Amino acid sequence: MKLSAPIPVLKRKARLLVRTGHMPLHQALDRVAAEEGFGAWSLLAATSAATRPAGKLFARLAPGDMVLLGARPGQGKTLMGLELAVEAMKAGQRSTFFTLEYTEKEVLDRFRAIGVDRAQFGVLFELDSSDAINAEHIARRMATAPRGTVVVVDYLQLLDQKRDNPELTEQVRTLKALARDKGLIVVMISQIDRSYDPSTKAVPDLGDVRLPNPLDLRLFDKACFLNQGEMRFHAV
Template identity: 65%
Template sequence: MRLSAPIYHLKRRARRLSREERIPLHDALDRIATREGFSAWSMLAAKAAALTPANRLFPQFRPGDLVLVGARPGQGKTLMSLELAVEAMKSGHRAAFFSLEYTEKDVFDRLRAIGVDPTQFADMFEIDCSDAISADYVVKQMASAPRGTVVVIDYLQLLDQRRENPDLAVQVRALKSFARDAGLIVVFISQIDRSYNPSVKPCPDLSDVRLPNPLDLKLFDKTCFINNAEVQFRAAS
């Protein structure tokens, strides 16, 4: 399949078109797909699914893993995390998306952007956009989640924005311990510092993670960094 641009760039074009034309995102996606020679975005996404990094990366995850997905804005880190959640559900596992950034509608729109009908996994996918999200909150909500559940947290840097929440390092350690004990896979979406220069290196790395508060990044078992449709995946040695 030959596209005029990487799939993440096409999604960005659709979001821009949606804003400029004031049309629903799914309509904008269909317009972009038509330009690429497909009758609808769902058709384009289905063809592209076999080529997405998520279905190559997910089999490398293990229960208990703490995963970091990082990129600058607009590079596809949220979509990648949702694709990982979808891969989990395709393999029979549950998934949950905790967001301090998006509304439930935003999450549904992004699922549609990757060609997923939100009703397809209605009984397997949980969305929580509470302002109370923290490590303790996630642990409480996921206390009975079956082994292998993928938990996405959107996003790392917002976890300790409320004064009453523990330090970020304390929360990440708590979630790491919980993931290991419960056999869950916890995926953190992460911001990248503005100082990252793509002309110096094609993808950001741990040194580029924006850390307003101290955090030992060695806590993460696996990392996935994205820039301009390039994806770099690493497992801790």
């Protein structure tokens, strides 16, 4: 069954219902699912999972990769990051989600939004929402992580928001070395500049990455960009 809109758009619709209809998120999600012809959001999410690109993207990643995942707000970049973590865990690999943007509850809500029960993965999944997150913190936490662990960082532009953190380029170099030396897959979620115009370019690219501070994007091995349900992937 074809959905009337991409999953991120349907999720925004559900969040609007939470605010205006004074109902819990799970109830709002189920109502949106019913409008799409599904008995529950979990059924919609499970059906949509078969056509979502996270599995294909994960298959193109390898230990040691430094990956940029970029999109404008509301286009599903956080969900894609979590879906990549889920794909890793389905393959028996570990994953860790570092976020300076969301609370633990919000991350768990996003698991439900993609039809996944976080509890089913046990110790394979770790969440770090500490205010101390920077490259050094991530490297310290991942020092003993097994090869193939997927590390999702949410998000790039927040890493150097504190004055006492190293420059962004230095932090990305640290994480690139971590990926290479430990055989990890580091996925960095990134904002896209507001100047990006989807009417002239269907999907953003490296030239649209928001860079409040200088950063050599050639430090990334691969890049993936999202917009309106479309994905573009390429080597950097």
